[in-house]
Amino acid sequence: MNWRSIGDVAAEVGVSPQTLRAWEKQDLLVPDRTPGGQRRYGPEHVSRARRIADLRQRHGWNPAAIRTSLSGPDDVPVPDEPADGGRLRRARLASGLSLKELAAMTDTSVSHLSSIERSVERASTQLIARITDALGVPMSSLASFTRTDASVVRADERATVVLEGGVQWEELLLPGHDLEPALLSIPPHGSSGGPYSRPGETFAFLMSGTLRFRVGGGLGDHAQVAEPIDVAEGDSVSFPSRTLISWENVGRKTARAIWIEVLSPKAWSDPMTRRIVRAASGFTPQEPAAGAEPERGADLR
Template sequence: MMSKHPEGQHQMRVGELAANIGVSVQTLRLWEKQGLISPERTLGGQRVFSRDQVDRASWIASLRRKQGWNPAAIKSALAGAGASGQALDGEATLPASHSYGARIRAARKARGLTLDETARRAGISRSALSSLELGHDSVTPQLLSVIADALGFGISAFVPPSTTHDRLTRADERTTTTMAGGVRWEELAKPGHGLEPALLIVPSGGSSGGSYTRPDELWIFILRGELVIVVGDESRTLCVGDSIILEPHVVWNWRNDTSHEAQVIYVERCVPLREGPF
């Protein structure tokens, strides 16, 4: 629970924050020494955290728990974000998003890979990858997938994380990302689980941007509208109530050929990475 200091600003004590984000008090103190977080001090010398610092610490916990990022990678990602670690534009959109590019860059550095090596693994040009990291270009689901595969991370590594880690996700708590072509991705669960459910909202004419594969099974369910799904050389139109399971490493793509928006439940199986020692 957040308390208030005399000026009315919400603050959280170190023990409360540790319990809220699932780390130890000692871990928070270590993050402070590493320059990842900057708590204030009460007159009695106790650490207290503003709402911005609570959000920042929660983001750090998410990156290290699920993605296995080290302090250097997290510092690099934070360098491209605001004080709380959230996207600079306040809406976590991919087009021209510096925070998104910073996360891609941080993930690459966490793997110890150069631009050239990562681009080669992803099958894209070095200049294209550099442009994405700098936030100059928007990214498609297909492109994000191949970069994630090249780095050995799940796609959720590049989505602005939630600031809480509850089983329950309220509708107004969903993390939302807008991709190229207006395709919207809404996380339906907090990070750190073996399933990654999302709501995929595809406008008329929207698409995956090309064919791609995922390392684990996918389940797709059409809530509204229609979506054309192409698996290999086979094309199928899925309507409301239809669903499909895609096996690991299947090559596929999708598009909305109608004049109406499509809403799709997209569930990917993903085994979270082990939490790092720091």
């Protein structure tokens, strides 16, 4: 057999040897070993490495989701839409923020934020919430809208964003409304990426699957003190504004939920908000009602 070294495989797949070692620790790619302990990679290892790299780079899946996908058939959706970090970059530039400034405001690294903007990595829902809060815009403003009719959005016209772990948000309305309804699809092991809160009330109805929510607690000790709530098909749940929550699909099939968040009545009226949305997606929200005063601040989603 034509064995390859770790350096050969790393060069062939386009990753670093350190990445291959990390995949081995995560039980994603375990090579054979010589009697002396050297790693030996065969053709099947190289093929698997390519699949892992593709799932990470194109879909942003975490190790657990990748293991599920590689272990056999499942109903995990494989989105074929590439990540579009360009919308985030355009929104950031329109706001006048540098990468360093936005990274500091969102408690993430410059390198991670840069990788997201270059569509090398996908952001988690938690990070998107932090980013849009920092920019002062609703979360749906980073989606790509092609419709102009604010009243009707057909099933095949939804603006769709695929985030870390294959979590998919499909927007059910165009920007400009006081509600942001979405269809949320979460593959097994998919999650919010950590705890976050929203300025307005949040409601979710589980159409299928199971989600485990954790509610309350601080960012540092979230896993120890947050109370778990399991929500199954047919159940609904709501959270008051500013409630710290996280969620994860702990089931064996994709969870799908109708997800609705309440915005400030003036969330779309601020000129800077409208400028950022237009720069990110090319869509301009409908003009605010006559007499409405612009509002900008922490209560924007």
